[in-house]
Amino acid sequence: xxxxxxxxxxxxxxxxxxxxxxxxxxxxxxxxxxxxxxxxxxxxxxxxxxxxxxxxxxxxxxxxxxxxxxxxxxxxxxxxxxxxxxxxxxxxxxxxxxxxxxxxxxxxxxxxxxxxxxxxxxxxxxxxxxxxxxxxxxxxxxxxxxxxxxxxxxxxxxxxxxxxxxxxxxxxxxxxxxxxxxxxxxxxxxxxxxxxxxxxxxxxxxxxxxxxxxxxxxxxxxxxxxxxxxxxxxxxxxxxxxxxxxxxxxxxxxxxxxxxxxxxxxxxxxxxxxxxxxxxxxxxxxxxxxxxxxxxxxxxxxxxxxxxxxxxxxxxxxxxxxxxxxxxxxxxxxxxxxxxxxxxxxxxxxxxxxxxxxxxxxxxxxxxxxxxxxxxxxxxxxxxxxxxxxxxxxxxxxxxxxxxxxxxxxxxxxxxxxxxxxxxxxxx
Amino acid sequence: xxxxxxxxxxxxxxxxxxxxxxxxxxxxxxxxxxxxxxxxxxxxxxxxxxxxxxxxxxxxxxxxxxxxxxxxxxxxxxxxxxxxxxxxxxxxxxxxxxxxxxxxxxxxxxxxxxxxxxxxxxxxxxxxxxxxxxxxxxxxxxxxxxxxxxxxxxxxxxxxxxxxxx
Ligand SMILES: Cc1cc2nc3c(=O)[nH]c(=O)nc-3n(C[C@H](O)[C@H](O)[C@H](O)COP(=O)(O)O)c2cc1C
Ligand code: SF4
Ligand code: FES
Numbered sequence: 404x405x406x407x408x409x410x411x412x413x414x415x416x417x418x419x420x421x422x423x424x425x426x427x428x429x430x431x432x433x434x435x436x437x438x439x440x441x442x443x444x445x446x447x448x449x450x451x452x453x454x455x456x457x458x459x460x461x462x463x464x465x466x467x468x469x470x471x472x473x474x475x476x477x478x479x480x481x482x483x484x485x486x487x488x489x490x491x492x493x494x495x496x497x498x499x500x501x502x503x504x505x506x507x508x509x510x511x512x513x514x515x516x517x518x519x520x521x522x523x524x525x526x527x528x529x530x531x532x533x534x535x536x537x538x539x540x541x542x543x544x545x546x547x548x549x550x551x552x553x554x555x556x557x558x559x560x561x562x563x564x565x566x567x568x569x570x571x572x573x574x575x576x577x578x579x580x581x582x583x584x585x586x587x588x589x590x591x592x593x594x595x596x597x598x599x600x601x602x603x604x605x606x607x608x609x610x611x612x613x614x615x616x617x618x619x620x621x622x623x624x625x626x627x628x629x630x631x632x633x634x635x636x637x638x639x640x641x642x643x644x645x646x647x648x649x650x651x652x653x654x655x656x657x658x659x660x661x662x663x664x665x666x667x668x669x670x671x672x673x674x675x676x677x678x679x680x681x682x683x684x685x686x687x688x689x690x691x692x693x694x695x696x697x698x699x700x701x702x703x704x705x706x707x708x709x710x711x712x713x714x715x716x717x718x719x720x721x722x723x724x725x726x727x728x729x730x731x732x733x734x735x736x737x738x739x740x741x742x743x744x745x746x747x748x749x750x751x752x753x754x755x756x757x758x759x760x761x762x763x764x765x766x767x768x769x770x771x772x773x774x775x776x777x778x779x780x781x782x783x784x785x786x787x788x789x790x791x792x793x794x795x796x797x798x799x800x801x802x803x804x805x806x807x808x809x810x811x812x813x814x815x816x817x818x819x820x821x822x823x824x825x826x827x828x829x830x831x
Numbered sequence: 832x833x834x835x836x837x838x839x840x841x842x843x844x845x846x847x848x849x850x851x852x853x854x855x856x857x858x859x860x861x862x863x864x865x866x867x868x869x870x871x872x873x874x875x876x877x878x879x880x881x882x883x884x885x886x887x888x889x890x891x892x893x894x895x896x897x898x899x900x901x902x903x904x905x906x907x908x909x910x911x912x913x914x915x916x917x918x919x920x921x922x923x924x925x926x927x928x929x930x931x932x933x934x935x936x937x938x939x940x941x942x943x944x945x946x947x948x949x950x951x952x953x954x955x956x957x958x959x960x961x962x963x964x965x966x967x968x969x970x971x972x973x974x975x976x977x978x979x980x981x982x983x984x985x986x987x988x989x990x991x992x993x994x995x996x997x
Contacts, residue, residue, distance in 0.1 A: 490921035490960035528905045529961050532974050567864055570904030572959060586863035587895075588902040604861075647923035647964040654965045689922065727926050735922045739959055745902075 404658075404670045407633065409641045410617045411657045414501045420536055422543040425504035431549055433623030437512045438557045442472055445516040451627045453639040454619070458484055458575075458612025459687075459716045459792070461638070461705035464619075467609055470599025471517045474607035479519040481510050482584075482603055482610040485526045486568055486575035489688030490739060491719040494643035494655045495613035499526075499533050502617065503540040507563055509616030511554065512623060513609050514561040522563040523603065525580050528570045537565055572743040576791050577602075577610045579745070590747045591791035612717070614643055634660030638704035642718050649724035651676050660704040668699065668722055679724035683808070687716030689736040690796030692803035693729060712803055729808045730766040730815060731824030733800050737762055740797040751794030754785040758801060768818040775805060775812055837897075837908045839878035846884050848873055853888035860891060863899060867906055875910040882908075904958070912947045912954035914992055917971045921960040928981060929968040933957065935982040936970075939989050953992070 408414070418424050425431070437445050449465035456462045471479055483506060487495040498506065510522040526534060541563055544550040552560045566584050568574050574583045578592035581603045602608025618640055622630045631639045638660040644667060645655050651673030658667065664684070668674065675681050681696045686703070692713025701707060708715040723732060741755040761778050764770045782798030789795050805812060815821055841849075849870050856862040866885060867877065874881050877900045879893075886893040900906045918933050933955075937943060940953050947954040963969045966978025970985075977988055991997055 487962055488959070491923045491964055492960070493962045493964060496962050527962070528903075529958075529971070532976075567868055568903075569864060569868070569906050570958070571902065583864070584861060586860035586891075586899065588898060590902075645964065647967065648926050653967075685922075721923055723922075723926055732922055732926075735920075735925050739921060743959065 404666060406657050407641050407659050408657050409621055409633070410498060410505070410614065410643060411501070411655075413505075414497070416501075419502050419504065420540045420543060422504060422540070422547045422549060425502070426547075429624060430504045431508055431555075431620070433620035434508045434511050434515075434549070435555060436623045437515050438555060438559060440515075442516045442518060445512060445623075446472060448623065448627060449516075449619070452622045452630045453637070454615070454622065454630070455638060455705055456612060457614035457618070457642070457717065459489070459714070461709075461715065464611065464615055467599060467611070468513060468516050470597065471519075471602075471607040471609045474600045476607060477518070479517050479607045480603050480609075481513045481517070481519050481522040482577075482580070482608055483510055483522065483524040483563075483616055484575060484577070484580060484610055484612050485524050485530070486580060487527055487530070487613070487717075488572040488575040489690070489717050489719065490736075491647045491685075491688050491721045492645045492717045494645050494718060496530055496533070497643070497655045498613050498617050499530070500536060503537055504544065505617045505620050506613055507541070507544055507550065509611070509619035510563060511550070511561050512619050513611065513616070515559055517607065517609060519609075520560055520562070522561065523566050523584060524563060525566045525568060525574070525584060527568045527575075531567065534565060534567065541565070571745075572739075573745045573791070573793055576793065579791070580610070581608070588745075590745045591793075593790065614717075635702070635704045637706050642703065642715070644703070644718045644720055646672050646720045646722065648722040649676050649679065649726075650674065650722045658703075661702040661707070664701050664703050664720065665699045667703070667720060672722070675722070675724050677724070679726055681722065682725040682727055683723045683729055683732070685721040685723070685732070685800065686719060687714040687799075688719045688721075689739050690714070690792075690799050691716055691719070691721075693732065693800050693807060694803065695807050698807065712806070713799070726823065728766070728821055728823035729804050729811045730762060730821070733804050734759070734762045734766060734824065736800045737797070740793065744793060744797075748788075748790040748794065750785045750788040751790070751797065754781050754789070754794070755797050757781055758797070762801075765812065765815050766821060766824045768815060768821065770816055772816060775816075779805060837879050839876050839908075839910055841874050841876075841878055841880050845874050846880060849881055849884045850888050853885045856889055858890050860889070860895075863889065863891070863896070867896075867900065871906065877906055877908050879908075904956075910947070910951065913952050914954070914972050916953060916955045917958040917961070918944075918955065919959070919961050919967065919969050920957040921964075923960070923964040924967040924969055927967045931982050932968050932970070932980045932985045935985045936989055939986060 574589035583589040
């Protein structure tokens with residue numbers, strides 16, 4: 404199966420940090436076109452393109468921009484979320500390192516739409532080795548008049564600054580990210596007010612994922628019809644998929660939205676490694692649904708995956724073979740969430756710890772049916788009452804694994820010792 | 832956090848450097864992260880005396896600086912080793928044998944996860960996904976990434992670091 408390389412079109416081009424090289428390969432054509440439009444026209448184009456966010460929620464990009472456009476005031480900002488913290492994803496790293504100008508271009512176009520003069524890129528600490536590369540790319544763009552005052556000879560001025568994270572998954576949540584850039588603990592804010600009116604430094608803000616931003620230049624360069632010809636009706640365009648776990652070929656691949664999950668696992672990635680059988684697949688990172696082999700024949704677009712109880716999220720495909728136990732995977736994700744919970748609200752701070760205790764108890768053969776019921780109760784409470792997406796998504800792997808792998812849970816209740824998820828194998 | 836560790840004493844010359852860095856950003860709370868990242872490169876830890884200097888020079892409360900530092904995994908009020916080894920424990924690394932790699936590394940260094948060797952050269956921590964799952968199981972040592980590890984490769988790698996042959 405051939406990849407459709409739109410975002411990764413320049414992946415194998417050397418020295419894409421240099422703005423001249425980027426421009427030889429079509430860089431900033433979209434920005435030139437956008438600079439001829441007014442803000443409303445830019446937003447209309449994005450609306451017609453049908454572009455939706457690639458950072459997790461799949462929210463229509465034009466609407467976020469419209470909120471900030473409609474907000475009063477003259478000082479507004481654009482933020483690029485390069486925190487890429489969802490376990491199992493590396494697509495933003497690939498974009499940042501192989502085509503940084505495509506991200507700057509997207510930010511400048513959003514800036515043009517809302518009349519923002521400043522942009523920020525919040526880069527996770529784990530990618531600090533990309534910091535100098537991005538700084539060089541920014542310098543290169545400034546020297547060519549693509550960033551800074553009156554970019555490309557227009558009356559629009561826009562510049563971008565780098566900001567560092569320091570190892571906190573929750574800082575990928577938009578309001579926590581603002582707090583972090585402002586020099587505070589990265590704790591999510593209560594909403595409203597929403598970022599469109601009160602975001603970074605209290606200013607109207609548009610925050611987008613790296614991949615979302617990289618889509619914007621090509622839309623303005625090639626047109627809305629071209630964009631809509633790729634992918635599915637409700638999720639146009641391509642998607643970057645990071646395939647991890649027990650497959651032959653792992654990595655980041657680009658396919659149209661709506662590509663079949665089973666085909667990616669078997670045709671693109673060569674199926675399960677080491678003569679084992681497929682046990683389960685988790686899409687959407689640690690906060691995604693865990694599904695059975697019989698459920699993987701599905702198109703990967705935002706709405707399809709959502710309607711089957713999971714989420715496409717940032718596009719991770721985590722493949723698990725039968726030398727593992729589903730409960731062990733759930734335990735691993737709960738360890739992750741309890742470590743990363745910021746502790747600001749009780750449902751998440753306490754709920755996560757209780758869920759982890761219960762899954763440990765069950766996996767060690769000491770659990771009862773009541774414990775499974777309690778896990779479901781706790782999960783539903785967290786979904787309804789937690790303050791931010793971290794607390795809302797912690798229960799997703801729990802509830803989906805109980806729904807799809809009830810037999811595995813029941814087997815543990817029979818008190819058969821499970822060799823695949825002994826406490827020895829679990830972490831910590 | 833143990834108070835005694837937060838009270839680690841920093842050399843006066845390092846504190847002068849800290850003051851020099853922090854004083855450039857008086858009143859710029861949004862530069863706190865940049866200042867702290869720069870400072871962490873020149874002091875053994877973000878201990879009380881360091882926090883006091885940063886707070887004074889930037890016009891923040893010492894409490895703010897402390898609560899900021901303790902929120903983030905990459906910032907530390909305790910001294911860490913010259914080599915910070917971060918071993919990914921997220922599920923994609925886990926199903927490819929991360930636990931065996933961790934056991935090998937902690938055994939070789941003779942310390943538990945979260946500890947620093949007595950010679951202050953190595954600290955080991957587990958961490959969530961490093962974003963390099965295509966080469967899981969993966970670890971980072973300071974700014975360098977290493978992947979496709981198994982116990983044998985991990986042993987070779989750590990030996991090189993022990994010999995400073997890197
Ligand atoms: C706990 C948590 C972590 C998140 N981490 C990220 C992240 O690392 N990168 C990202 O782009 N979005 C992340 N998000 C989603 C963002 O809050 C936000 O929805 C997204 O960046 C919006 O961009 P988009 O509209 O372009 O998708 C996270 C959300 C939550 C709740
Ligand atoms: S849901 Fe969790 S991470 Fe989000 S604010 Fe509450 S405690 Fe913090
Ligand atoms: S899960 Fe270990 S690097 Fe991503």
